Amino acid sequence: MALAEAGRALSDAIGAAQGLDAPDDLDDNAVPVTLARAERAVELAHRTCDPLAESAALDTLTGALSWAGDTFAAAGTARRRITLLSSTPGTPAGTHELIEALVEATEASLGVGDLPGARRWARQLADHPLLAEVAHRAVGWLLVADTLAGNVEEVLTGSVRFLDAWHRAGGPARSTLGPPAAAVATIHGLRDDQDAWREWSAVLKQLDPSPANTHGYGAVFDAMLLLHRGQAPQALERLAPEPGEVWQWVTWIWLHWYVALRAEAAVLAGSSDAGDRLAEARTVVAGNPVATAMVERAQALLDNDQERLLATVNAFDTAGCRYQSARTRMLAGGDHAAHGTAAVAELGFAPMTPPRHP
Secondary structure (H helix, E strand, O other), X not given: OHHHHHHHHHHHHHHHHHHOOOHHHOOOXXXXXXXXXXXXXXXXXXXXXXXXXXXXXXXXXXXXXXHOOOHHHHHHHHXXXXXXXXXXXXXXXXXXXXXXXXXXXXXXXXXXOOHHHHHHHHHHHHOOHHHOOOHHHXXXXXXXXXXXXXXXXXXXXXXXXXHHHHHHOOOOOOHHHHHHHHHHHHHHHHOOOHHHHHHHHHHHHHHOOOHHHHHHHHHXXXXXXXXXXXXXXXXXXXXOOOHHHHHHHHOOOOHHHHHHHHHHHHHHOOOOOHXXXXXXHHHHHXXXXXXHHHHHHHHHHHHOOHHHHHHHHHHHHHOOOHHHHHHHHHHHOHHHHHHHHHHHHHHOOOOOOOOOOO
């Protein structure tokens, strides 16, 4: 009886969650109703003592929490799912569920700026024996995590494995492979390797021409590259839509990155609403170590507060984000810029173009 009731509750929650993909057709009660159904499904599934049923319910709850904008609760639920499955027998169904949970935990960790955690889960995926023949799936999220951290050599090595496996599989067009391709393209752009950048941009176009590329992860990675090149107005234009306008494509992983980069671009481009964007971003990213440091750095730039600016260097280092740490030194100017230039070069990137202050 409990299992049947849990199944019905999960079915209701999944149906409601799928409806969230069309937000224009929903009333204001859709998200809380979906959350309530998903939480009920988790409760009932737990009573069955069936970890796979509970994992499925937790998966739905994670998605509902993300759509509600509760990024940290979503990440916590994804980790809870991993903990649950780590102690289950290694059946085929259980192994498949664990792989899916590792993907979700990696994505959720990226969403809250937990780069060490994201790399830990992504490494388990990359090394999983069942994914040995589909390395483009195995290494994809590790490429994303390493790109955001600034681990160039790891990305260059992993991208070879990704591309070889993708070609062997017949070059399938799958949107889930878009973020890794965009990440690798960004690394080559940051290295100013134009041939490799064009190659990976072509791969990305083949993999995912969807709005997720246009408005979600694609906008984030494009903005990072534009800011590196000193093109703040272009970065601001790339991130022009309000987060709510592109919610479907930023809500799960990319929301904090999107609003933090948007605030920085507004400051460096001299936008009249930079202060408002900083205030909004600070509220959204609170608790995310990387995005918070990015917003703090942007605020320091706006206020011309070098001490506050340099304080973010340690924050980025602690968060495992070497690229943003080096970028901060560059933005500080003077003697610090020389250290930043050396740090950027040591990471394997081309020199950063100073922003053109309006």
